[in-house]
Amino acid sequence: MPELPEVELAAKALNKAVALKKITQARLIREKLAPDSPPALFEAGLKDAEINFVGRRGKHILFDLGNGNTLMVHLRMTGRFLLLDPDDELPKHTHAVFYLSNEARLVFQDQRHFGFMKVEATSGLQNCKELKDLAPEPFSEAFSDNYFFSALEASKRKIKEFLLDQSKVCGLGNIYAAESLFMAGIAPLKAANSISRKKASLLREKIIEVLAESISHGSTLNIGLENIEAGYYGGGYEGHWRVYDREGQPCPRCEALIKRIVQGGRSSYFCPKCQRR
DNA sequence: ACCCTCACCTGCACGC
């Protein structure tokens, strides 16, 4: 389910929970979870590795390991990490188990089987196929007005679909794309290259604002295992959506009824009055 | 380049 804020919260919670622990053993239960490497190689790349740090790039969670490897995880729609108590059974849809040096078990669970993992040499990480074309981080200097406007100018796509393209803007998904377009007052069907420099600047600002707002809502929760969970339910942000999943409800700004259309096979929600162009 | 559909999966909410 997660977009950037949820992945950020999950990575932070994981870092808190497992940094400086050792993976004494990794068990791949569903082989296709790590499609790029045979199970034995995957497990060997993790065995006895110390976890230096857990971070993220875009929507990818990165476990930086002391053995020179990085474990990369994409949660896709329903992936989640859980820390099990000693006498807990493995939950349904558990696809990998990491046994840690403190006797804890870190479990990867994924109802829809879309998530994936891979072990990469940390030295070549930025060149791997998942990361090499990723857009700059929204919170970084590189995600500048100039960068954003140039990218928009070069694309004839509809802005909503443009925002979902991780090589143009990374971290946005269906919710925050809709929310940032609403905040900037831009219709989802508008062509990217028809957006003015001024509107582009506003949209960039709103993207950052909406993502940061969501992270801050989530980060007010207790730190610890709850936060690993929290990453999957909107980071505490659910219920604050202004247009997403509110078809037929009044716009928070003008009371017009929120519309739902389908773009690229996915729902787009917007206010037909506030987001006319 | 762009846009559409399908595929990968399970499960939930809905209407009949």
Place this chain on the structure above:
DNA sequence: TGCGTGCAGGTGAGGG
């Protein structure tokens, strides 16, 4: 109660 339909926060492939 059960069964069919459509929907779900992601992304890649293939075709027009």
